[in-house]
Amino acid sequence: MEKERALDFYEKMFLIRKYEETLLALAQNNEIFTFCSSLGQEASAVGVVSALSEDDIILTNHRSAGHLLARGAEPRRCLAEVMGKATGYCKGKSGPLHISVKELGIYLTSTIVGGELSLVTGVGLSLKMLKTNAIAVCFFGDGAACEGIFHESLNLASVWELPILYVCENNQWQAFVHRKETMRIDHISEWAKRYKIPAITVDGNDVEEVYKNTKKAVDSIRSQNGPYFIETYTYRLRGHMEPMDQQEYVDKEELENWRKKDPVICFKQKVLELASAKEIEELENNIELELQRAVHFAKESPYPNLDELTKDVFVV
Amino acid sequence: MEKFTPERAIVEAIREEMERDDRVIFFGEGVATKHYELVKEFGKERIRNVPLAEGIIVGTAVGASATGLRPIVDILFAPFITYAMEEFVNSAGKLRYISGGQFSFPLVVMGMTGGGWCVGAHHNHNIESWFIHAPGIYVVMPSAARDFKGLLKSSIRDENPVFFFIDIGLLHMPGEVPEQEYTTPLGKAKVILEGEDITLISWGKTVYRAVEAAEELAKEGIQIEVMDLMTLKPLDQESILNSVSKTNHLVVVHEASRNCGFGAEIAAIVSEEAFEYLKGPVVRVTGPDAPPPSSYVLEQAFAPDKDKIIAGVKRALGV
CATH class of the missing domain: 3.40.50.920 (Rossmann fold)
Structure with a gap:
């Protein structure tokens, strides 16, 4: 990997990591209510999103910080949204869980597990029928793969040959239940193959691997070969929701093993072979500074006017 | 004035709106099979059969409506919507609000209900009040043939999601329908x-x-x-x-x-x-x-x- 791209990837992964650590500190300090952390899944988000074009449409879920920031969402406006402020991307009506940013192609974020899977077929149909060359990308987890709608979505996308990239971030956890308790298979890509969709499982903690395979998948979809399925095999290093989930139910040895594979730390070692420690430190310092400013911006931002309570229900 | 049934009025409304606007598409269980004359006119891309799976039928309509198409979906019998409550209520009804007004969902879900065919409670259940209570959804339930047509046309043109209830007992009851183009406005008794x-x-x-x-x-x-x-x-x-x-x-x-x-x-x-x-x-x-x-x-x-x-x-x- 060339230096410039490596630094770009690292910058995004570090930003996501620090952003979520910032949120955690705010939550622990009772300055925000709650959020669902994607800590440990940064490589999956950055690897996939970096392989997309500007016109592509992303659908995500409640564990979306990585997808948002990798796509270029401003941390300050994300933070403002988490705090329910008028300057947030959704005017404070989403809060931490379902942030959409239409201008960046992040559409219809749903936090009903599997909701995004039901919507992406429609987005794919639009892109296909309106003769664009764009594709729809749907992020979901192993939990959503256990919803009936997962199977309905893959089946229809396959039958209609829709331009959809399914990205299953298999983080091993379905809220408070380990994946092994709920499914007989290890790789959800096995299910996808049954719907005649090309499907692979990749090391979700390796950003280069994710990027490389996403490029391949995207090329296939743009060549009008129908949907493609990538399972990024990764791990949710934090609990289901912050700050109350203390992960008492998590096997300590498993957690430790995955911590050794921390995608941000591991990738930094690789970047250090391409860039100087000073370069990296400067990049990290800039991000820390940006996040401090973002927190300040969000805190200083006004709350929405109370007349917003009944606005945006209908198109009037 | 010509007299015909709401069943025909519905098809005429769909035909006219599909002619008027290329973005209008129509899909559902057996839609392409039943409306083969519309398939002939508008093609298999715009008139589609789907798997018998209401969740993905409605979810697909919701996603498509937010990204440039104007879907009409036929779920056949209104109680079948229970399989698609997530998609209709949580997505079509709420995602505009949740996103701070970034998205709109111009779509129509049609479902039959009411006594008339002795089909029992899984096919006949007048659930209109569920969707009046849910935010973000319009609810239409006509009685006269002319209003089936006029209200369906208005529903297709509206920027909001509409549940269009079709009373089974009225489907084959002819009524006067104007020959010239018209719509019946939503929200008027x-x-x-x-x-x-x-x-x-x-x-x-x-x-x-x-x-x-x-x-x-x-x-x-x-x-x-x-x-x-x-x-x-x-x-x-x-x-x-x-x-x-x-x-x-x-x-x-x-x-x-x-x-x-x-x-x-x-x-x-x-x-x-x-x-x-x-x-x-x-x-x-x-x-x-x-x-x-x-x-x-x-x-x-x-x-x-x-x-x-x-x-x-x-x-x-x-x-």
Whole structure:
């Protein structure tokens, strides 16, 4: 990997990591209510999103910080949204869980597990029928793969040959239940193959691997070969929701093993072979500074006017 | 004026709107099979069969509507929507609000309901009030052939998600339909019979029964104003209040079950907004709190008939 791209990837992964650590500190300090952390899944988000074009449409879920920031969402406006402020991307009506940013192609974020899977077929149909060359990308987890709608979505996308990239971030956890308790298979890509969709499982903690395979998948979809399925095999290093989930139910040895594979730390070692420690430190310092400013911006931002309570229900 | 059935009126509305706007697409269980003439006209891309899976049918419509298409989906029988409540209520109904107004969902879900075919409670269940209670969704339930067409055209053109309920009992009942192009506006009720003594509000098939009751009571000298609501949400509150402030009495008639049926909401609105005009209790004449049965005699007894409406009117008038 060339230096410039490596630094770009690292910058995004570090930003996501620090952003979520910032949120955690705010939550622990009772300055925000709650959020669902994607800590440990940064490589999956950055690897996939970096392989997309500007016109592509992303659908995500409640564990979306990585997808948002990798796509270029401003941390300050994300933070403002988490705090329910008028300057947030959704005017404070989403809060931490379902942030959409239409201008960046992040559409219809749903936090009903599997909701995004039901919507992406429609987005794919639009892109296909309106003769664009764009594709729809749907992020979901192993939990959503256990919803009936997962199977309905893959089946229809396959039958209609829709331009959809399914990205299953298999983080091993379905809220408070380990994946092994709920499914007989290890790789959800096995299910996808049954719907005649090309499907692979990749090391979700390796950003280069994710990027490389996403490029391949995207090329296939743009060549009008129908949907493609990538399972990024990764791990949710934090609990289901912050700050109350203390992960008492998590096997300590498993957690430790995955911590050794921390995608941000591991990738930094690789970047250090391409860039100087000073370069990296400067990049990290800039991000820390940006996040401090973002927190300040969000805190200083006004709350929405109370007349917003009944606005945006209908198109009037 | 030509006379034809709501079944044909619905197809004409869809044909005209598909001709008018390339973004309109139509899919559902057996849609392409049943409407082969539309497939011939508009092609297999725009008229589609789908797997028998309501969740993905409605979800696909929601996603497509937010990204440039204007889907009409036929889920066949209204209770089948229970498989798609997530997609319809959480996504179509809420994602505009949740996103701070970034998205809109111009789509129509059509579903049949009501007694008439003895199909039983899994195919017949008047659930219109569920969607009036849910935010972000419009609810339409016409009674006359001309309004099936005019309201469906308006629903397709509207920028909001619409649940278009089709009363099974009316599907094959011919009515006059204008030959020239027209639409019927959403959110406007229609006074079918004018009267001074009492207002009867209804929608769907019970409108006809209300008219029968009014004609019979006219012989006793009671002048009834019958209003066909047609759109339940947005509600034409102004027309309701105008009528009640003139007649001072109100009976609401619907086939749906009584408990938390839309009649309760109308009664509450009138008692809050027009209490000073009321000279008697607001009376509801409704279906019972039970699943709709299949047996013909029981199904017929489920929806309020003329006699029950007459009894309701007399109770409201205290005569």
